[in-house]
Amino acid sequence: MAEAPSMRELLGEDPPKNWGKWGDDDEVGSLNYLDAEQVLRGVGSVRTGQVFTLQCPMGHPHGDPVFPGREGIKREMVWDQELFESGQGPSFPGGIRASDDKAEIFLQGSSQYDALGHAWYDDTLWNGRSADTTNGGGMSWASILPIAQRGVVGRGVLIDMARHRGKDWLDKGETFTHDDLQEAAAAQGVEIRSRDILCVRTGFLKYFFSVSHDEFYENFIEPGLTYSRELVEWFQSTEIPNLVTDTIANEVTAEPETGVLLPLHASLLRNLGVSLAEIIWLDDLADACAADGRWDFLYTAAPLKIHEATGAPVNPVVIR
Ligand code: UVW
Numbered sequence: 001m002a003e004a005p006s007m008r009e010l011l012g013e014d015p016p017k018n019w020g021k022w023g024d025d026d027e028v029g030s031l032n033y034l035d036a037e038q039v040l041r042g043v044g045s046v047r048t049g050q051v052f053t054l055q056c057p058m059g060h061p062h063g064d065p066v067f068p069g070r071e072g073i074k075r076e077m078v079w080d081q082e083l084f085e086s087g088q089g090p091s092f093p094g095g096i097r098a099s100d101d102k103a104e105i106f107l108q109g110s111s112q113y114d115a116l117g118h119a120w121y122d123d124t125l126w127n128g129r130s131a132d133t134t135n136g137g138g139m140s141w142a143s144i145l146p147i148a149q150r151g152v153v154g155r156g157v158l159i160d161m162a163r164h165r166g167k168d169w170l171d172k173g174e175t176f177t178h179d180d181l182q183e184a185a186a187a188q189g190v191e192i193r194s195r196d197i198l199c200v201r202t203g204f205l206k207y208f209f210s211v212s213h214d215e216f217y218e219n220f221i222e223p224g225l226t227y228s229r230e231l232v233e234w235f236q237s238t239e240i241p242n243l244v245t246d247t248i249a250n251e252v253t254a255e256p257e258t259g260v261l262l263p264l265h266a267s268l269l270r271n272l273g274v275s276l277a278e279i280i281w282l283d284d285l286a287d288a289c290a291a292d293g294r295w296d297f298l299y300t301a302a303p304l305k306i307h308e309a310t311g312a313p314v315n316p317v318v319i320r
Contacts, residue, residue, distance in 0.1 A: 029273015055315035117142030138308025156299030162203035169203030170223035
């Protein structure tokens with residue numbers, strides 16, 4: 001394959017952008033679409049009171065699904081019974097004892113939200129701020145904190161692309177478009193409406209937990225949405241606030257025609273301010289939706305509040 005074009009060459013000189021739409025100081029982007037009316041629309045899609053938590057457990061015995069180069073959580077006990085029995089534990093009045101532990105984690109190494117400033121090109125982040133704001137030990141612009149403080153609540157809709165294509169999981173590198181999403185939605189009997197939180201299941205996390213790491217990471221290229229200007233325009237005109245997937249990076253890892261890596265991070269996250277939620281466990285929710293044919297629900301999520309972080313773990317809660 002010829003050398004990949006630059007992101008600017010792929011996306012064009014005048015790509016769709018939402019910069020300035022909510023003011024120059026805005027750090028939550030398209031989540032602004034989720035106003036009180038959208039919260040009530042989400043609440044209105046609750047029927048049976050079933051609750052689903054969508055985080056992939058951290059520290060799973062099979063290992064944690066992470067983007068190559070990252071590692072899953074490393075957790076260790078600080079206090080345990082052995083420590084107290086050896087006399088090295090702290091002594092508390094009344095003799096109470098407690099277990100305690102600590103962890104080293106990649107903040108993007110589990111179910112998580114990306115900060116809007118997490119990915120960029122041309123040295124410029126969301127809303128036109130300099131990429132220099134990522135220097136100095138933390139993100140002084142568009143970190144995860146404003147998204148964590150705001151929260152994400154609205155009508156969620158789940159499109160099960162794997163089920164639609166009759167597969168347990170999509171193949172490595174398998175792509176789909178916004179037209180495919182709408183076709184799958186129609187087959188499921190649901191409509192993707194303006195300002196919906198768009199959840200897309202590929203089955204790829206199920207694949208992770210079904211095979212060895214060697215198989216999963218060999219020729220690593222996730223399935224997912226693939227870039228086109230029309231797709232970006234559709235996200236913009238449909239006012240999608242948040243894309244939620246059961247993949248590590250929300251999109252086909254490399255654009256098939258050019259090899260450009262993660263162009264939807266550039267065009268949706270950086271340019272439109274669409275929040276990205278990754279590594280989200282959608283299988284149990286999908287089974288429930290398929291069982292009674294209802295594919296919409298109340299979606300709620302808030303990543304952890306971490307100052308200046310590039311992203312943060314999350315355990316979204318869905319009520320249907
Ligand atoms: C990268 O940063 C490579 O991806 P993600 O947004 O999936 O964490």
